[in-house]
Amino acid sequence: MIRLTGIERTFAVGDEMVHALRGVSLELAQGEYVSIMGPSGSGKSTLLNVIGLLDRPNAGTYELDGRDVTGLSDDELARVRREKMGFVFQFFHLVPRLSAEQNIELPMVLAGIAPAERRTRLDRLLTDYGLADRARHRPEQLSGGQCQRVAIARAMSMGPHVILADEPTGNLDRHTGQEVMAVLERLHQGGGTLVLVTHDPEIGSRAHRRLRMTDGAIVADEPSSQFKPGLPPESPANRPPGSRGAAA
Ligand code: ADP
Ligand code: MG
Numbered sequence: 001m002i003r004l005t006g007i008e009r010t011f012a013v014g015d016e017m018v019h020a021l022r023g024v025s026l027e028l029a030q031g032e033y034v035s036i037m038g039p040s041g042s043g044k045s046t047l048l049n050v051i052g053l054l055d056r057p058n059a060g061t062y063e064l065d066g067r068d069v070t071g072l073s074d075d076e077l078a079r080v081r082r083e084k085m086g087f088v089f090q091f092f093h094l095v096p097r098l099s100a101e102q103n104i105e106l107p108m109v110l111a112g113i114a115p116a117e118r119r120t121r122l123d124r125l126l127t128d129y130g131l132a133d134r135a136r137h138r139p140e141q142l143s144g145g146q147c148q149r150v151a152i153a154r155a156m157s158m159g160p161h162v163i164l165a166d167e168p169t170g171n172l173d174r175h176t177g178q179e180v181m182a183v184l185e186r187l188h189q190g191g192g193t194l195v196l197v198t199h200d201p202e203i204g205s206r207a208h209r210r211l212r213m214t215d216g217a218i219v220a221d222e223p224s225s226q227f228k229p230g231l232p233p234e235s236p237a238n239r240p241p242g243s244r245g246a247a248a
Pocket of ligand 1: 041
């Protein structure tokens with residue numbers, strides 16, 4: 001459903017050209033759970049932004065659900081993005097002056113969803129993400145984990161096919177990070193595609209397919225041989241070798 005071919009992304013910085021992506025080709029099928037790891041500056045966020053239609057490549061083609069989206073106008077791209085993509089970021093990117101509920105509602109307002117339908121979806125999301133008693137709180141009145149749940153609920157409000165998460169646990173303690181991962185993985189269990197950028201090898205190894213980037217290129221693309229379908233990712237059988245957990 002996602003097919004990138006020969007994607008290049010360069011940034012002009014002063015007199016220099018930074019090659020953030022150097023000819024990346026990648027296919028992602030609906031329902032995949034993929035992690036992207038690699039050193040800082042290797043192009044992970046740039047790739048995620050290209051996949052999520054937040055950024056345009058300088059060269060290459062992008063086919064989404066059988067349609068070439070490379071040549072779409074900004075307005076068309078924004079519409080496709082709203083319909084199909086949900087983003088989750090390390091620093092949540094919530095609007096500080098809006099309540100939890102208003103943050104979650106924002107994409108639906110932008111998409112022109114009628115108020116009654118918005119209310120129905122909001123109530124569902126607030127319940128699903130354990131935020132019903134925090135609906136009127138502003139981000140500064142919420143914990144990091146609650147903020148990330150608001151951000152995930154916002155990402156889910158338009159029923160995206162693809163969730164793109166850039167270091168979603170990077171700003172959370174370990175326990176809260178695990179909770180946020182469980183919430184993200186629910187999307188995948190519901191049939192959605194999950195693409196996760198992370199620095200944390202333990203979190204990266206929960207994915208069923210692991211990409212590694214170096215210097216703007218995908219240098220490894222491997223299925224997670226440890227993953228046992230049908231068992232929760234945190235079960236001992238699904239721990240990567242060498243991880244220090246209860247099973248060791
Ligand atoms: P990662 O997420 O793996 O840390 P990025 O995708 O953010 O890497 O960045 C890849 C490279 O592109 C880096 O060298 C970074 O400095 C550069 N880069 C990313 N975004 C921009 C931008 N908007 N302007 C200039 N350079 C950028
Ligand atoms: Mg990054």
